[in-house]
Amino acid sequence: MGRQRYSIFSLLRNAVSHNENWQQAWRSPVPRKRYDVLIVGGGGHGLATAYYLAKEHGITNVAVLEKGWIGGGNTGRNTTIVRSNYLWTEAALLYEKSLKLWEGLSRDLNYNVMFSQRGVYNLGHSLQDMRDIERRVGANRLDGIDAEVITPEQIKAAIPMINISRRARYPILGGSLQRRGGIARHDAVAWGFARAADALGVDIIQQCEVTGICRDGGRVTGVETTRGRIEADRIGVVVAGHASVLAGMAGLRLPLESHPLQAYVSEPLKPVLDTVVMSNAVHGYISQSDKGELVVGAGIDAYNGYGQRGSFHTIEHAMQAIIELFPAFSRVRMLRQWGGIVDVSPDACPIIGRTPVQGLYFNCGWGTGGFKATPGSGWAFAHTIARDEPHELNAPFSLERFTTGALIDEHGAAAVAH
Amino acid sequence: MSDGLYRRHALASFLEGETGNGPENTAADLEVRPDYGYLNLRGEPNSERFMQTVQKTLEQPLPAEAGAFTSGQHTIYRLGPDEWLVASELGTENETAGRLAENLAGQCYSLVDVTGGQIMMRLRGPRAREVLARGCTLDLHPRAFKAGRCAQTTLAKTSMLIALADDAPTFDIIVRRSFAEYAARWLRHSGASIHSRVTPVFTGAGGNPVR
């Protein structure tokens, strides 16, 4: 049966037939005994990896194993911000690859991921913030990434509700703007990749938890799951917060700590904020979803945690920060609040590459910034698995960097003594 | 001190902005206390020699338990297992420190004069607990925090040493000097939010923080 394409015509056709003829977006197959490649983790990154394995490398005998339902981890729990304005060239090029993929993603997948390039503002509140912004914007432009330094007045003109008073506790001294940045619909990203991968022959297997990684000598041979043993010579693990747990199954330790990261949304409002605003100094991120909800990202809780919840004072701080930036939002009500688990590496950059176990690949450590990287991460990870060597885009993100000291320190560059 | 030299309280500017001597019938009064001399003392609590020497020199027992203080010529707060804060009348701390140093010679200890590094406020009145509880993470219930107890804890976004002097209740609050204005402002705000005017009043010599 040919794959149904989504279009205005299919919408009309199906409307006439009472929507009774829509096909499943993806199948729910029984897992086979053996695959060429197993992807552990059915989030955006895992599904994207499977899709690009099939599309770019012709490897279609692939299964994605998801312990719950696809997109149910960090893919469905983030604040959906997409940008590529990172300081270090290594990071910037990886995220820029991702942004370029975002720009054609809905068409490529034939699935509307609602990518909206409404711009991302990063605010500066101190002279050092402004030096850092100048440095980052300059680097971005040399890397071929759109970036601008803007004044408080320009910020006010673009975002009328923001408070640029010089008398604020941490007044806004300026900012950077990446116009190509924006937001996307997180669930649709998982579903779109799932549907497109499925169409290319990938098996998406939900409710299938990996409980062990089988090895023979220094090689992987398969996994044990709640649905039985599945064999493969190549296994890509991309399980966001749980990377250390999976690594433990293969006898490895990773330079990661898993922490709760929280977010919340308000009740839906009329359109008041048509861009994304981020502030590191007062620590809050905010945008308005297409449903009208204000989507707010809070800080990371300090302690290790797998509980998908954090402490309320973290939410309080984010509320305070948002009210500092947007006093009018003081009267808005929070409707839902949740937490995800992020695995944070020492340099706040991901780890994408081989491991000491042959045929076992890890893609993890995205910390708080994984969503924006979804297509690029999958693209690079697929390359790494298909060729058994990293693409030049993700070569700097190997595990070896922690031994040589060649960290890509987005952390260090952002917060140090003054 | 030569002519023209004066002390200036950390809250002097803040108090200049305050009017009057405070309202009547308040549910909680806030007094800005005059400065004390403060000594930070560290030493081995299991050393009887150390404990004896200090108590003899100060002519006062050191608080034996965690979170306690003793009153006398000095007020001695126990800050941690091996740390005490000794508050004395301003101007006497030098002499006290000198005596301690002399008597403790040869022992392992640390004595640091931290006068000027913090200020004391006194919050007193039937609703004082409420005023504090809005920003203090400590359990202030009378069952959990009794007269004679002290604790290092937080007040909104700053730290404080809080001591409950009596059941009025009277809370003595010691905050670092650069956070004093924030703390006083916060207490005033907290008082207002329970319809109580918490107006900082200076009770030092002549009601004047600038001497």
Place this chain on the structure above:
Amino acid sequence: MLLINCPWCGPRDESEFGYGGEADITRPADPDALTDEEWADYLFMRKNPRGLHREQWVHEHGCRRWFVLERDTVTYRFSDDTT
């Protein structure tokens, strides 16, 4: 919100504490004798378990003492008998 039992001050609100990560990581006695891999292991590699975790806390806004507690990283419950 965690209620953390400071061995000196007693149970206090989480916001009074600082978190120090995995406990029992001993600094190598002779770092110069280590290979780069061994040094990286000490510097960066962590157990990060899903379950019981021995971890360091400091009562930052209290007595400033460091101590070790065991906590379940899923339920966030502290084991009772750790010090």
Place this chain on the structure above:
Amino acid sequence: MREAGVDIFHGCVVAGVSGRDGVRSVHVVSMSAGAGAVNGGVKTVHCDLLVMSGGWNPAVHLHSQAGGRIEWDDARACFVPGAVRQDHVSVGACNGSFSLDACLEEGKQAGLEAARACGFEPVPFSTPEAGREPPGAERPLQPLWSIPLPQSPLRHPKQFVDYQNDTTVADVYQAVQEGYRNVEHVKRYTALGFGTDQGKMGNINGMAVLAECLDKPVAEVGTTTFRPPYTGAGFGPCAGAAVGELYDPVRKTALHHWHEAAGAEFEVVGQWLRPWYYPREGEGMHDAVARECLAARRSLAIMDASTLGKIEVHGPDAVTFLERIYTHNVAGMKNGRCNYGIMLGEDGMVMDDGVMARLGDRHFYLTTTTGGAARVMGWLEQWLQTEWPDLNVYLTSVTERWSTIVLAGPAARKLLQGMDTDIDFGRKDFPFMTVRSGSLAGVPVRVFRVSFSGELAFEINVESDLAPALWQQFMAAGEQYGITPYGTETMHVLRAEKGFVIVGQDTDGSVTPLDLGMNRLLSKDRDYLGKRSLVRPDCQRPDRKQLVGLLCEGGRESLPEGTQLVERPGGAPPVPKLGHVTSSYHSPCLGHPIALALVSAGRARKGDVIHAALRDGRHVPIKVVSPVFYDPKGERQHV
């Protein structure tokens, strides 16, 4: 009601509504008791309002958010609390107990248990008489998730499930048909339960409809997550008082009122407000800073440096301890000696810097950066307590106890010698990089002869309450030398002229002491924190970014701080970057702009011309030079 003229249709349901702009009529059909199918018999009732009433559902939200399990109860046709994870109990309606006497009894028992758990012995009491209902008085609800019409659900007239997001029974069926079968997928695909009621009206119905569609028991379909809060919570109340001036403490020095009165502009540095510069009538920042700089270089200037972190270290093992933290030779320091010190993270990167003074055999005094004060104190305590508890050392923060007044300029010594003091400020008795204690203008002080400006300078520590008085004495006594207060901007210019770094501005957490050219500060014959990391391959690369000075070729252009540096103009992106400008100022005393930068293999490039890539697309040629622009031999600070 019948007598009042109200029609009652037993065993009937509404199967449809007609009307264009509003309700005009409803279609009533009869249904058998099992609710399996409608029996037909349509009756049309004309009306303009349709009101619905559903059953009660236990509010299991809090139970669920506390980690408790939720179980489906077939008899009551609702989800009820199951096993708990934390110490909580559900009673009354939220436990699925809808009768008054059950509510009272459960409440009483739970209250008694809670009291006992808190250490109280409750006094016996009786609950009010609820008037026991006869058994079976309230029959369980007969659930009706959707009207079982004969045609396929996708062809039904609209049956709304979520009344806020207009999700219908057909939407749920269509979601399943398209493969969105998990309850969370259905929720997210149809927007079921995303309204402001948080699904309180429609979620259970929606899940039951999904169960019907999947032909599974409701229990197996399960619920979506109950996300807090139970009902909308205002941002404002959550933020509390911490907005505006109470958002974050504003820390002010003991001299703040003086700076304000002097018309200073302030810079936000962490929580602190520091004087940035002191404009006089008609002066802009540039003019004010030029005037302040020249005063320090030519005569006398005064600055409030009280925000520096200050730590006292006491104990017999102080030297051992500090040698493990700092990189320089601590043991070799004589009493009364000061040293510039840096500390590294275990990753070898520069973490903080400051002055270390030895006040006695077992007694040291440290300063930290303004922003690093708390972090450094915490860092020292952590190592002391967790790794080296055997060391006998005590640390005490004295940041707030001491205010620090800097007197800088050729006239500094003359000023101090002219005041009432027992300290010998003479060149011989009080050499550079030493400390003296004594009395000055009648108050006890500690004076450090260190210099962050490159001039003859004294840093006077005085008890904070006395700082305003001493400052005013200096101002009065310094009038004859044209004493000039200066702020952080001038401090930055003066130190940049000397090539002194600011940790956090000229470093960013990825810079080693080798990168800064501080090799001479690194002890070779002992270990210290971070030392091992410095010999990792990446830290030994010859092309690492190193601290250098930059001069604009012939131009008078001041480069914006943060500007990226490249080999030559042009090239396709990504253009290789050599580094960036970390500090950039117009130097009033040299008469031209100067800059500090981190440049790849910078020390080997001295004399080379590279280019600054400005944001407007221009490339400015610049020469790589030594980072020390002024008085390279350091003669002025030694006078």
